[in-house]
Amino acid sequence: MKDLDIRGAGNMLGAEQSGFISDIGYETYQKILDEAIQELKESEYKDLFKEDLEKADHSYVREVHMETDVEMLIPDEYVSSIQERLNLYTKLDQIENEEGIAKFTAEMVDRFGVLPKQLLDLFDGLRTRWVCKRLGFDRLILKNRKLRCYFVSNPQSPFYETELFKNMLQFVAVNGQKHGLSFKKSAKYFILVKDGVKSLKEARKVLEGMEENVGLGEVVN
Numbered sequence: 001m002k003d004l005d006i007r008g009a010g011n012m013l014g015a016e017q018s019g020f021i022s023d024i025g026y027e028t029y030q031k032i033l034d035e036a037i038q039e040l041k042e043s044e045y046k047d048l049f050k051e052d053l054e055k056a057d058h059s060y061v062r063e064v065h066m067e068t069d070v071e072m073l074i075p076d077e078y079v080s081s082i083q084e085r086l087n088l089y090t091k092l093d094q095i096e097n098e099e100g101i102a103k104f105t106a107e108m109v110d111r112f113g114v115l116p117k118q119l120l121d122l123f124d125g126l127r128t129r130w131v132c133k134r135l136g137f138d139r140l141i142l143k144n145r146k147l148r149c150y151f152v153s154n155p156q157s158p159f160y161e162t163e164l165f166k167n168m169l170q171f172v173a174v175n176g177q178k179h180g181l182s183f184k185k186s187a188k189y190f191i192l193v194k195d196g197v198k199s200l201k202e203a204r205k206v207l208e209g210m211e212e213n214v215g216l217g218e219v220v221n
Contacts, residue, residue, distance in 0.1 A: 060152055060159035061138045064129040068142040070200055072122040078112055092126060101126070124200040131207040136165060137192070140203070147197040147206065151190045167214035168192075179209070 079085050088108075095101055101123055108115060132140055132149065136159045139150035152159045159165055172181050172192070184191045197203050 060136050060157055060162075061133045064132045064137065065139045066125055066129065066142075067140070068125070068200060069144070070121050070125070070142065071118050072125045072200075073118050074122070075116050075118050078116050078119070092122070095126060096130070098127075121200060124204060128200050128204040128207070131204055131211060135168070135207060135211055136162075137207075139189075142197060142200060142203050145196055145198055147192075147194045147203050148184075149192040149207070151192070153189065164214060168210065171210065171214050175213075179206075181206075181210070 074085050074088055076085075079088065091104065095104060105115065105123075108119070128140065132138070135149075136152050137149040138152055141148040141150075151165075169183075172183055176182050180194050180196065182193050184193050194206055197206060
């Protein structure tokens with residue numbers, strides 16, 4: 001924060017904001033600010049930024065919140081240092097592809113030994129999160145073998161005008177019974193539902209199957 005004060009950020013942001021940044025960290029503050037700006041561009045000011053949004057290679061989902069009864073973590077007995085585990089979680093959060101997982105795996109095996117099941121499940125959670133982002137889900141719940149995937153929470157999001165979303169609606173309408181898929185609508189959310197899902201790996205396969213059928217702009221029966 002001293003460095004920020006030297007560069008005038010404290011004065012620019014004001015005393016309250018500067019104190020808030022001290023509490024949560026500058027990177028976290030910047031992330032929150034960027035997300036708020038992007039949400040405004042996609043909702044209240046989407047007409048003004050229409051051209052930019054069309055050109056941008058962006059995801060309609062920036063964070064996917066996952067709730068599951070699967071134990072996804074780096075066990076204390078595998079990595080004893082709390083700070084080291086936090087550093088590793090930060091690295092994991094930045095991984096975006098299988099190549100990144102492979103590199104991370106090699107590093108972990110080299111430093112700590114054979115990967116525990118909880119960490120392998122964490123990798124499955126990471127892979128599932130990638131698919132959720134591509135399909136427009138910002139929340140996933142997998143508990144008691146019930147899979148619930150929540151579409152973008154902002155009802156004004158341009159995601160709901162995409163061919164991808166329209167194709168998902170059509171796919172479930174035509175093939176939902178065969179695949180055990182259905183939609184549920186609550187006061188705030190539009191949800192994809194499937195029962196009998198035993199694991200995150202199985203959940204990911206369900207979502208990847210849907211992506212394969214609708215992701216290219218056409219619905220496969």
